[in-house]
Amino acid sequence: MSAASDPLLADLDDEQRVAAEALLGPVCILAGAGTGKTRAITHRIAYGVASGTYDPARVMALTFTSRAAAELRERLRLLGAGGVPVRTFHAAALAQLNHFWPLVVGGSAPRVLEYKGRLLGAAAESIRLRVDQPTLRDVAAEIEWRKVGLLTPAAYEARLAARGTPGTLEADQFHDLVAAYERIKDERRQLDFEDVLLATSGMVEAEASVAMQVHESYRHFVVDEYQDVSPAQQHLLDLWLGDRSELCVVGDASQTIYSFAGATPEYLLGFERRFADATVVRLERNYRSIEPIVEAANRLMRGRTGALQLRAASAEKLGEEPVVTSYADELAEARGVATAIRNRIDAGAAPEQIAVLMRVNSQSAMLEHALDEVGVASRIRGNVRFFDQPEVRQAVQALRAAALTIANEPLFKSVSDVLRSLGWTAQAPDGPGAVRGRWESLNALARLVDDAQPGTTFRAFADDLRARAEAQHEPTVQAVTLATLHSAKGLEWDEVHIVGLTEGMLPIAYAKGLDAIDEERRLFYVGVTRARRRLSLSWARLGGQQRAVREESRFLRELGTRTPDAPRARVGDPTTPAGRS
Numbered sequence: 001m002s003a004a005s006d007p008l009l010a011d012l013d014d015e016q017r018v019a020a021e022a023l024l025g026p027v028c029i030l031a032g033a034g035t036g037k038t039r040a041i042t043h044r045i046a047y048g049v050a051s052g053t054y055d056p057a058r059v060m061a062l063t064f065t066s067r068a069a070a071e072l073r074e075r076l077r078l079l080g081a082g083g084v085p086v087r088t089f090h091a092a093a094l095a096q097l098n099h100f101w102p103l104v105v106g107g108s109a110p111r112v113l114e115y116k117g118r119l120l121g122a123a124a125e126s127i128r129l130r131v132d133q134p135t136l137r138d139v140a141a142e143i144e145w146r147k148v149g150l151l152t153p154a155a156y157e158a159r160l161a162a163r164g165t166p167g168t169l170e171a172d173q174f175h176d177l178v179a180a181y182e183r184i185k186d187e188r189r190q191l192d193f194e195d196v197l198l199a200t201s202g203m204v205e206a207e208a209s210v211a212m213q214v215h216e217s218y219r220h221f222v223v224d225e226y227q228d229v230s231p232a233q234q235h236l237l238d239l240w241l242g243d244r245s246e247l248c249v250v251g252d253a254s255q256t257i258y259s260f261a262g263a264t265p266e267y268l269l270g271f272e273r274r275f276a277d278a279t280v281v282r283l284e285r286n287y288r289s290i291e292p293i294v295e296a297a298n299r300l301m302r303g304r305t306g307a308l309q310l311r312a313a314s315a316e317k318l319g320e321e322p323v324v325t326s327y328a329d330e331l332a333e334a335r336g337v338a339t340a341i342r343n344r345i346d347a348g349a350a351p352e353q354i355a356v357l358m359r360v361n362s363q364s365a366m367l368e369h370a371l372d373e374v375g376v377a378s379r380i381r382g383n384v385r386f387f388d389q390p391e392v393r394q395a396v397q398a399l400r401a402a403a404l405t406i407a408n409e410p411l412f413k414s415v416s417d418v419l420r421s422l423g424w425t426a427q428a429p430d431g432p433g434a435v436r437g438r439w440e441s442l443n444a445l446a447r448l449v450d451d452a453q454p455g456t457t458f459r460a461f462a463d464d465l466r467a468r469a470e471a472q473h474e475p476t477v478q479a480v481t482l483a484t485l486h487s488a489k490g491l492e493w494d495e496v497h498i499v500g501l502t503e504g505m506l507p508i509a510y511a512k513g514l515d516a517i518d519e520e521r522r523l524f525y526v527g528v529t530r531a532r533r534r535l536s537l538s539w540a541r542l543g544g545q546q547r548a549v550r551e552e553s554r555f556l557r558e559l560g561t562r563t564p565d566a567p568r569a570r571v572g573d574p575t576t577p578a579g580r581s
Contacts, residue, residue, distance in 0.1 A: 253306025
């Protein structure tokens with residue numbers, strides 16, 4: 001079969017197709033928000049496997065989160081390339097570390113710390129240093145940043161001199177605490193999350209036999225979200241590649257929002273300088289958002305380094321312009337947004353297709369309460385993962401146990417009988433709150449029956465549920481999503497409300513200097529590009545416990561979007577008619 005007629009390429013647009021057909025050599029896919037980059041790279045991998053160019057076992061697809069890895073893995077399976085390994089950088093490194101450690105060092109590999117806080121507390125106690133929990137968290141972040149950035153001692157000292165040490169710690173106290181942390185960690189034969197990358201790199205770099213086995217095992221590498229790679233991850237990737245150039249990267253410099261964790265877009269932006277013969281493909285046709293939202297996103301990033309010029313794939317020009325609303329204070333803003341969402345749901349909008357995005361988690365409490373007031377169920381993304389909720393764990397266990405003994409009856413009857421025994425009902429309970437939240441979770445499991453293939457047995461359904469839980473492949477919950485802008489990355493909704501758009505919140509008050517402000521801009525860009533059809537932006541003139549006067553975000557002024565009169569909140573708090581500051 002010719003490439004021109006291959007079904008794996010048939011549904012790709014011209015640019016995606018170029019990317020999918022570029023199977024060999026260095027390839028850089030610059031993919032803007034909503035342009036189908038996951039589609040492009042999964043079809044590329046599947047086409048490489050189907051054409052015989054790739055041995056699936058010798059391809060390594062890398063990404064940054066378990067959720068993204070699970071999505072890539074599932075898409076490849078559906079395309080007939082389920083044998084391709086898909087891992088996060090850390091999972092791939094840990095697998096190699098566990099494999100090679102007994103051969104190179106002897107014995108089992110050290111245990112990996114899940115959380116630095118407890119060990120840092122023990123370290124502080126060992127040197128008789130009193131440190132509060134917030135400071136310990138900041139020390140942990142400093143340790144992580146130093147390691148993933150591969151900073152030399154001199155470079156790190158310069159950073160400390162410029163930024164200062166965490167909390168109220170003096171420089172000597174900070175250094176003593178870090179040294180005690182590393183000492184206790186070594187004594188207990190433990191590694192932290194960042195050590196996994198460093199130890200694996202050291203092993204590949206120092207042991208020729210290890211490098212040879214790695215190079216033999218993996219020939220082709222694909223890296224998703226390449227703008228998020230850190231120096232430590234890039235160093236390990238270079239070691240995995242050796243002197244080869246079979247590397248495909250995909251990313252968008254405008255979506256670099258993890259600089260605080262060591263991410264840098266420099267490797268993406270410098271790809272052509274490193275590989276003079278690289279194939280570079282630009283994906284700029286946005287399939288997600290209507291044209292007014294795409295135009296707003298372009299205005300926000302115009303002239304920024306690496307920014308792509310998105311164009312809406314849809315010819316629909318009659319969609320609603322993004323709307324900016326100002327409110328008297330934060331309570332009025334929360335109630336105004338909640339009332340608008342209530343009205344949208346009453347008009348037929350699906351609650352699971354609506355999101356409220358914010359800069360920091362602390363903004364969610366007032367919004368959650370306001371949505372409760374108008375009878376709208378909500379869920380906070382990033383709070384507790386779906387399959388980690390106690391009622392969901394209990395339900396999954398009960399379904400798996402029942403599937404061992406129940407057979408030869410309709411799937412929905414089997415599943416609903418088990419869920420009813422746990423308190424689920426066919427009709428939702430009245431009102432919001434914890435009872436409604438529990439019902440929404442159980443109902444999401446019940447609705448998975450509708451997605452099952454005809455003829456699916458109860459046992460197969462329970463096995464699939466277990467696989468979903470392990471991959472954190474969450475079902476859809478019929479509730480409005482509350483999420484920070486960071487946790488919204490990679491997601492999309494029909495309708496998005498971004499709240500709290502004031503100076504001091506976005507950009508955040510501690511964002512100092514041009515680089516930090518640019519990061520805040522990119523964070524806002526990520527939020528804007530999550531919306532498919534409706535985008536609402538809002539801010540409050542008074543905020544905080546001191547009810548300080550606030551100014552609208554500089555990013556709003558740049559957008560120049562239409563500002564109608566703000567609606568009245570449901571409970572009667574008047575809002576201030578919006579105006580331009």
